[in-house]
Amino acid sequence: DVKVTQSSRYLVKRTGEKVFLECVQDMDHENMFWYRQDPGLGLRLIYFSYDVKMKEKGDIPEGYSVSREKKERFSLILESASTNQTSMYLCASKRAGVGWAEAFFGQGTRLTVV
Amino acid sequence: KQEVTQIPAALSVPEGENLVLNCSFTDSAIYNLQWFRQDPGKGLTSLLLIQSSQREQTSGRLNASLDKSSGRSTLYIAASQPGDSATYLCAVPLGNAGNMLTFGGGTRLMVKP
Numbered sequence: 654d655v656k657v658t659q660s661s662r663y664l665v666k667r668t669g670e671k672v673f674l675e676c677v678q679d680m681d682h683e684n685m686f687w688y689r690q691d692p693g694l695g696l697r698l699i700y701f702s703y704d705v706k707m708k709e710k711g712d713i714p715e716g717y718s719v720s721r722e723k724k725e726r727f728s729l730i731l732e733s734a735s736t737n738q739t740s741m742y743l744c745a746s747k748r749a750g751v752g753w754a755e756a757f758f759g760q761g762t763r764l765t766v767v
Numbered sequence: 768k769q770e771v772t773q774i775p776a777a778l779s780v781p782e783g784e785n786l787v788l789n790c791s792f793t794d795s796a797i798y799n800l801q802w803f804r805q806d807p808g809k810g811l812t813s814l815l816l817i818q819s820s821q822r823e824q825t826s827g828r829l830n831a832s833l834d835k836s837s838g839r840s841t842l843y844i845a846a847s848q849p850g851d852s853a854t855y856l857c858a859v860p861l862g863n864a865g866n867m868l869t870f871g872g873g874t875r876l877m878v879k880p
Contacts, residue, residue: 696870760809
């Protein structure tokens, strides 16, 4: 019963390519998040969305953009991929107003930019 | 800016040992602290949530403590098992709304049979 689905588990892209990472949740959650995870650095928030067409920058938004046209889907876009964006990307969702104990995470997309 | 640090970064123990994972944070004005588990290639699973007014939370063999004044939390795992092998992360929310979490770097635990 997968609740948060990320479109790809592994992705290899070339420097300069435009990259789309997709995240879909089936729980009608208002809040959705994109994190990147690097060894020793934990998870760092890139962007989050608290509703359709609404977005907020996280700690490290540079080089990324997002799109939330439908409630269930939150896309992370790398406009021009660079090697320093090689990382594990995790999507999460939760209902507005509830804590993270009730959040769900996707399995992650490991992106390699060559 | 809140910074969260976890020590050690990696830990390898034989099965059956009791162990302690450490988490420290720089801004003691937190509303809660959460411990997560991450299995290889998977997302995060919430283990324990401690509210700022609490000192401890327990779930089975796991016990998490919180000392806000010193900016520390510990996760105690009793009688460790190979199935406990995973990365453990602690996180604190930014503000009361808690929409954004600040994570520590994680402790990668290996429990050997």
